[in-house]
Amino acid sequence: MAKQKYGAGIWHFATYVDRYATDGYGPARSLIEMIDLAGQVEDLSVVDINYPFVDPSLSLDTVEAALKRNNLSVIGITPEIYTRQFARGAFTNPDPGIRRLANEMVNDAANVVRRFGADYVKLWPGQDGWDYPFQVDHRQLWQMSMDGVGELASQNPDLKFVIEYKPREPRNHMSYDSVARTLLGIEKIGLPNIGILLDFGHSLYGGESPADAAQLAIDHGRLFGMDVNDNLRGWDDDMIAGSVHPIELFEFFYTLRKNKWDGVWQLDQFPFREDSVQAANAAISFLKVIERALDKLDFAAMQDAQDRQDAVAAMKLARDALFTSY
Template sequence: MTFSITIECYRILSIYFCLSVILSETTFPHYRSPGLEREKPLFCCNAAFILGSIAVFPLLKQSKCEKYRKQIKITESIHSSASLGHVTEEPMSAQRFGAGIWHFATYLDRYATDGYGAPRSVIEAIDLAGQVKDLSVVDINYPFFGGDFSNAQVKEALDRNKLGVIGITPEIYTREFVKGSFTNPDAGVRRRAHELVTEACDQVRYFGADYVKLWPGQDGWDYPFQVDYGTLWKHSLDGVGRLASENPDLKFVIEYKPREPRVRMSFGSVARTLLGIEKIGLPNVGILLDFGHAIMGGESAADSAQLAIDYGRLFGMDVNDNYRSWDDDLVAGSLHPIEIFEFFYVLRKNNWEGVWQLDQFPFREDSIATANHAIDFLKAAAKGLDALDVDALKEAQSRHDAISGLKIAQKALFGAM
C-alpha cells in the first residue's frame, strides 16, 4: 500500500514539475511570450520531460483505452441495424433493394404545369411499389402526399404489399421554406422547420424506420452578396445538431447536393458535409450519398463513399444516373455503369452493408417497369462483384495500371449482365 501511494505521489509531483516548466515556456524558448526572459538550465527541461513522460504514460494509456471503449460502444449503438449501412467483418447477407416512394408518384415541372400524369396518393404509390419484384423497403415523404392519411392507413398499405420503411423524408423544401429551412432568415420559419422534422422523428419511431433523411434543398444562396456565409453555415449546423441532440435514439442522414433548387446549396459536397458533421460532433448524424448528386458535382462517387466510410459517416445511399450537368434522376446504370460498379465495389470492399436504394424520377416511363429494370442492373452489379478478380485488381491498382484495372472490372460487370 505504502509503495502504491509513493508511486502515485511521485507521478503527481512529476506531472506538476513538468507542467510548471512547460507553462514557464522555457522548454521551447522560441515560443516564449513577450516579457518572459527567464531561462532554466537545459537539464531541468529534459528531466521534467522524462519524469513527466514516465508519470503521464500509464495515465494516458488508461485514458485512451477508456476513450476507445466509449467509441466502440457508440459505434455499436449507431450501427446496430443491419439495414442502416455499416462496416462489419461478418459475411454480407443477401442484398436488399429499396426506393423512394416518389418513384411511384407523378410529377410536374415549369413546362407541364398540369403534370405528367394524374395525381397519385401515397397509398396508391405504395400499391405500385408493391408490384416491383425484389423491392423490400421504401423511403416515405412526410407529410404524406395526396390526402389526409393516418399512420395506420399507411402501415396497412405497407403491410399488404410486404414493404418496410427505411427512412422518413420531411418536406423542408416546399413553398413554406422558399428562403430556407434551417437557414431561413426568419427565426419563426426556422422553428417551423424544427417542428416539422420533430414530427418526422415520431414517424420514424412509429414505422420502425432506420433514419430521418434531411434534404434541406432550399438552404443556400443564388447570388453574390446575398447571404452572410458564416451565419448561413452556423444555422445549418445548429439546425441539424439540435435535432440530433434532442433525438439521440434516432439516426439523421444528410443528403448533400451541389445545386437545385438553390444555385448553391449549403450541404453541397461530400467534403463540406463531412466537415459540418464533424463540427456538430454527434455520433447519430451521417451522410446519405446519392450517386447522381456526387457525379453532377464533379466527384467520383466511389471516392466520396470511401471518404464517408473512413470517417464512419456513410449511413445510407441512393443510386440513379445523369449526364453530370443536372440531377436527371435517370435509371441507375443507364449512362455510367462502370462508375456505379466502382461505387458498389468500394461498398463491398469495406464490407458496408445497407440497402441499395433507387432515387429515380420516371417522368414519362412506367414506374414499375423502370424500377424492375433498375433492380435487374443492381442485381447484375452484385453478381459482377462476386465474379470480380479482386486479387488481380488490387495488383493492377498497386501499379496504378488503368487499362488492366478497367479490363478486370469490365469483364466482371458485363459478364454478369
C-alpha cells in the same frame, strides 16, 4: 453474404410537376397508390416516405396496412422541408419562425420514424443555400446549416439523421453541396448520430467520383445510407441507374463491398415520362448484374492493379467481371 435488399424513395412512384408542365406529368397519386405501385416492383423491400404524407388526413395505420400487404417496410422518413413555406430556406431561413417550423416538422417526422421502426430521418435541405452573388453572409448561412441539424440530432439522440447533400437545385447553390463539405460540417457539429446519405447522381454531377465519396464517408464513419440513379453529369436528371454510367456505378458498389458496407441499395429515380414500375425493374435488374459481377470480380487482382494505379489493368478486370454477369 446475405441477399441484397433493395429500396426506393416512394416519390419514384409519384407523378411530377416542373416549372413548365405545371399541370404535372400525369394525374396526382395518393400515397397508397404509390405504395401499391412499389409493391409491383419485382424485388423491393423497403421505401423512404415523405412526411407529411401527400394526403394529410391519411392515418399511420392505413399506411402501415398498405405497406404490409405489399411486403414493404420503411427505411427512412423524409420531412418536406423544401415546400412553399421553406422556399427561402428551412435551417437557414432568415426568419427564425420558419426555422422553428422546420425543426418542428422534422421532430414530427422523427416520431414517424419511431412508429415505423425505420432507420433514419433523412434531411434534404434543398432550399438552404443561395442564388445570387452577395445574397448571403456565408459564415452565418453555414453556421445555421450546422445548427439546424445539430439541434435535431441533440433532441433525438435515439435516432439517426442522414444528410443528403446535393450541389444545387432548387437553390442555385445548396449549403450541403458535397461529401467533403458535409463531413466537415458533421465533424464540427460533433454528434454521433448524424451521417450522410450518399446519392450517386448528386456526387457524379457535383464532379466527385461517387466511389471516392463513398470511401471518404466510410473512413469518417458516416456513410449511413445511399441511393442510386444516373444523369448526364450536368444536372440531377434522376435517370434509371446504369443507363449512362455503368462502369462508375460498378466502381461505387465495388467500394461498398470492399468496405463490407452492407446497407440497402436504394433507388432515387424520377421517371417523368416512363412507367415507374418498369423504370424500377430496369434499374434493379441491372443492379443484380452488378451484384453478380461483384461476386465474380477478382478483388485481390483489382487491389494489386490499384496499388500500381494501373488504369488499363483495372479496367480490364472490371470489364471482365461486369460484361460477363448479365
